[in-house]
Amino acid sequence: MTIYMSYEFPVLITGLCFIGTTIAIILFILLSRIVKSRRKEESEYFRNVFSKSLNNFIVHEVYSKDSHPLSALTFRLSEIQKEMNGSFLAKQIMIDQMMIQSENLSGSAVIVIEQAYRLLELDRFSLSKLKSTRWKVRAQAIRELTKLNCLEGIPAVQAISRSSKKEMSDEALMALVRLDEQKNLQFLDKYTGTLTRWMQLNIHHHLCDVAPGSLPDFTRWFNSPNVNVQVFAIAMAGEFKQNAAIPALTNLLLHSDHRIVEAAIGALEVMEAHSPFNLLMAVADRFWLSDTTMVKLAKCMGRLVTPTNGFHALERFLSHPSYEVRFQVVRAICQFGPVERIKMENFNSANGMKYSGIMDHVNEPLLS
Amino acid sequence: MRILVCDDDQMLISMIRFKLTRDGLGEVASAADGREAMALLAEETFDLIISDIHMPFHSGLEIISFVRTRQGKATPIIILSAEGLEETVLRAFDIGASDFITKPFSPSELSIRVKRLLIK
Numbered sequence: 343m344t345i346y347m348s349y350e351f352p353v354l355i356t357g358l359c360f361i362g363t364t365i366a367i368i369l370f371i372l373l374s375r376i377v378k379s380r381r382k383e384e385s386e387y388f389r390n391v392f393s394k395s396l397n398n399f400i401v402h403e404v405y406s407k408d409s410h411p412l413s414a415l416t417f418r419l420s421e422i423q424k425e426m427n428g429s430f431l432a433k434q435i436m437i438d439q440m441m442i443q444s445e446n447l448s449g450s451a452v453i454v455i456e457q458a459y460r461l462l463e464l465d466r467f468s469l470s471k472l473k474s475t476r477w478k479v480r481a482q483a484i485r486e487l488t489k490l491n492c493l494e495g496i497p498a499v500q501a502i503s504r505s506s507k508k509e510m511s512d513e514a515l516m517a518l519v520r521l522d523e524q525k526n527l528q529f530l531d532k533y534t535g536t537l538t539r540w541m542q543l544n545i546h547h548h549l550c551d552v553a554p555g556s557l558p559d560f561t562r563w564f565n566s567p568n569v570n571v572q573v574f575a576i577a578m579a580g581e582f583k584q585n586a587a588i589p590a591l592t593n594l595l596l597h598s599d600h601r602i603v604e605a606a607i608g609a610l611e612v613m614e615a616h617s618p619f620n621l622l623m624a625v626a627d628r629f630w631l632s633d634t635t636m637v638k639l640a641k642c643m644g645r646l647v648t649p650t651n652g653f654h655a656l657e658r659f660l661s662h663p664s665y666e667v668r669f670q671v672v673r674a675i676c677q678f679g680p681v682e683r684i685k686m687e688n689f690n691s692a693n694g695m696k697y698s699g700i701m702d703h704v705n706e707p708l709l710s
Numbered sequence: 711m712r713i714l715v716c717d718d719d720q721m722l723i724s725m726i727r728f729k730l731t732r733d734g735l736g737e738v739a740s741a742a743d744g745r746e747a748m749a750l751l752a753e754e755t756f757d758l759i760i761s762d763i764h765m766p767f768h769s770g771l772e773i774i775s776f777v778r779t780r781q782g783k784a785t786p787i788i789i790l791s792a793e794g795l796e797e798t799v800l801r802a803f804d805i806g807a808s809d810f811i812t813k814p815f816s817p818s819e820l821s822i823r824v825k826r827l828l829i830k
Contacts (some may be wrong), residue, residue, distance in 0.1 A: 393721060397728040400817060439721060446722050449816035 381431070388425070388435040395422050396439055399458050400451045419461050426462075433467045440464075441489045459490045472498050481513045488517040496522050503529065516544045527558050530571050537570045549578065557582055561590045573605045580609025588615045595621050600629055604638045611642040619655065622646070626659070636667045644674025652678035653685040660689070660697070672700045711736030711828055712754070716747040716761040716773065717790065726760065729817045735824055744768025748776055756785060758827055760820075763791040763798065771802060778806040786827040790815070 395418060426432040437459070444455045459465055471483035472495075484502065487495035499521065503514035519526045527545070549557060560582075563575035576594065579587040587609075594606035603625060622643060629635040640659055652675055659671040675686045690697040713736050715726050720742065727738040736757065741747035745767040751759075759777065761770040768776075770789050777783050786808040791798065794812040802810055809823055 393724050394728075397725050400725060401729045401732050442719070442721050443725065444814075446719070446813050446815070447725075447817060448814035449818070451817050452814070 384431060385435060388432045389439070391425055392422070392432075392436045392439050396436075396443060396455070396458070399454050400443065400447065419458070422462060433464055436462065437464050437468065437486050437490075441486065444489055456491050459492070465490070465492045465494060468492065469495060469498060472502065477507055477510055480510060484513050484517045488520050491521070493521060508535075512538070512541060516541060519545055519548050530563055530566070530575070533568055533571055535568075535570075537574050542574055545574075546578070546581070549582065554582070557584070559586070560584060561587045564590050564594065569599060569601055573601055576602070576605035576609050580612040583613055585613065585615075588613065591615070592618065592621060595625050600632050600635045603629065604635050607635075607638045607642045611638075611645055614645060616646055623658075630662070633664045633666065636662060636664060637670055640667050640670035640674065644670060644677065652682045653689070657689070665700070668697070669700050669703060672697060673704045676701070676704050711757045713738045713758045713760065713824065714741065714747065714750060714756040715739070716741040716744070716759070716765060716770070718742055718762065718765050725817065726820065729821055730824060733821045733825070735821065735828065744770075744772060747773055751777060751781070758824060759785055759787045760824070761787065761789060763789060763793060763802070771805060774802065774805050774807055786830070788820075788823060788827065790820075 398418065422436070426436065440455050440459055444452050447455070465487070468483045468486040468490075469492075471479050471486075474480050474483070480502065484495075484499055486492075487499065496518070499514045499517050503511050503518060505511045505514065515529050518529065526548075560575040560579035561584075563571050564579075564587075566572045566575065576591065579591065591606045591609050591613075592615075594602055595610075597603050597606070607622075607625070622639065625639055626636065629639075636659070640656070640662075643656055643659070656671045656675055660668055662668055662671075672686065676683050686697070686701070690701065713730060715723050715738055717723050717726075717740075723740045723742075727740065730736065730738050739750060739754070739756070741750050743766040747761065747765075748768060750756075751773070759773070761773050763770040770791070774787055774789070777785055777787060787806065788809045788811060789802045789807045790811050790813060791802075792813040799810050808827055811820060811823065
C-alpha cells in the first residue's frame with residue numbers, strides 16, 4: 343500500500359500542477375483577450391469622440407472671422423479634458439489624431455491643431471514621455487513635439503541629441519532641424535558621424551519648406567572635416583541653386599577626394615554652371631580610372647559644353663575603357679544637334695563602326 | 711448637391727465631410743477605396759467627386775477615366791494628392807480632372823474650390 347501511495351503521489355502532484363498551469367494559461371489568455379478587446383473598444387470610442395472635436399476645432403478655425411467665441415472654445419476644451427480624464431490611452435489617441443491631421447492639412451487649420459495641443463496640455467504629456475526608460479517611447483515623444491511644433495521642447499530634445507544611443511540622437515537632431523529655426527543645421531558644424539540617407543532626406547524635406555531667402559549658406563560646410571557633411575552640403579548648394587556657391591564649387595574640382603569632386607560636378611551640373619573647360623579636363627586627367635567620377639564628368643560635360651564645339655570637347659572621352667562613360671558621351675554628342683551627330687557618325691565610320699552599338703543604345707528609347 | 715469623397719484615410723474623409731456639410735455645400739458620401747468608389751459611381755449620381763490618387767484597388771486616375779470615358783459624364787473631379795509631381799498633375803488634367811490639390815491643404819481652400827466647381 344505504502345509502495346503504491348509513494349508511486350501515485352508524485353504522479354498526482356504532477357497532474358494537478360499540469361491542470362493548474364493549463365487553467366492559469368487559459369485564464370491568462372482569456373483575460374488578455376478581454377483586456378485587449380476592451381482596449382480596442384475604448385480606443386474606438388476615443389477615436390470617434392476626438393475626431394469630432396478635432397474636426398470642430400479645425401473647421402471653425404479659431405483664427406478666422408467665423409471662429410468660435412472664446413467661451414465656446416473653453417467649453418469644448420473642458421469637454422475633451424473631461425473625456426480624457428487623465429487616461430494615457432485617451433491622450434495618446436488625441437495626439438495621434440492631431441499628428442495625422444496636421445500632416446494632411448495646412449494653413450490656419452494646423453495652427454488651430456497646434457493651439458489645441460497646448461491648451462489641452464498634451465505638450466506636457468509628450469514632454470513627460472521624454473523621461474521614459476523605453477527609447478521607443480522617447481522617440482515617439484520627440485516626433486510628437488516636432489510634428490506639433492512645440493518649441494518648449496527644444497531644451498529637452500537638445501539634451502537627447504547628445505545621447506549615446508544612435509537612434510535617439512539622430513531622431514533628436516532631426517527634430518531640432520525642424521524645431522530650432524535659429525540653429526537648425528548648426529549641428530553639422532561638429533557632426534562626426536555618418537549622415538544617413540534617412541537624415542539627409544529629413545533635412546532635405548525640411549529645407550524644401552523653408553523660404554529660399556532663409557536657407558543656410560551651404561558653402562559654410564564645404565570645408566567640414568566630415569566628408570559626409572561636405573558631400574551633403576555640396577549637393578544641397580546645387581539642389582537649392584545657390585549661385586553664390588559656384589566659385590567655391592569650381593575650386594572643389596581640384597580636391598583630391600573623388601567623392602567631393604563627384605559631388606561638386608553634380609552640383610555644377612544641376613546649376614548648369616559653365617565651369618572652366620580646362621578645369622573639367624584636369625579632373626578627367628586625375629580621375630581617368632575612376633568610373634563613377636568619369637560618368638559624372640561625362641554627363642556634366644554633355645550639359646555644360648556648348649554645342650558648337652561639343653564633339654571636339656568630348657572626343658577624348660570616347661576612348662574611355664568604361665562603356666557607361668562612352669555611352670554618356672555619345673548620348674551628349676547626339677543631343678547637341680545634327681551637326682555634332684554627323685561628326686560622331688563620321689568618327690564611328692573612321693573607327694571601324696566601333697561605336698554603332700552605343701549609338702543604337704542611345705537611339706533606343708526603351709534602353710536609354 | 712451630392713459630393714463623393716474617395717480616400718483611404720478615414721480621418722481625412724471625416725474632416726472633409728464635416729467641413730463641406732458645415733459650409734452647406736451638400737450631402738457627402740464616402741468611399742474608402744477605388745472599388746467602393748466605382749461601385750457607388752455606377753449606382754448613384756454625384757454633382758462632384760473628390761478623390762485621392764493613391765487608393766487600394768483603383769487609383770484616382772482610374773476613377774477619372776471611369777467617369778469620363780466609361781460613363782461619359784462631365785462631373786467635376788478634384789484630385790487630392792500628397793504627390794505634387796508635375797507629371798502626375800499633368801496626367802490628371804490630361805484625362806479630365808477639374809482641379810488638383812496637393813496635400814497638405816487648407817480645408818477652407820478646398821471648400822472654396824468645391825463651391826466654385828459646383829456653381830459652374
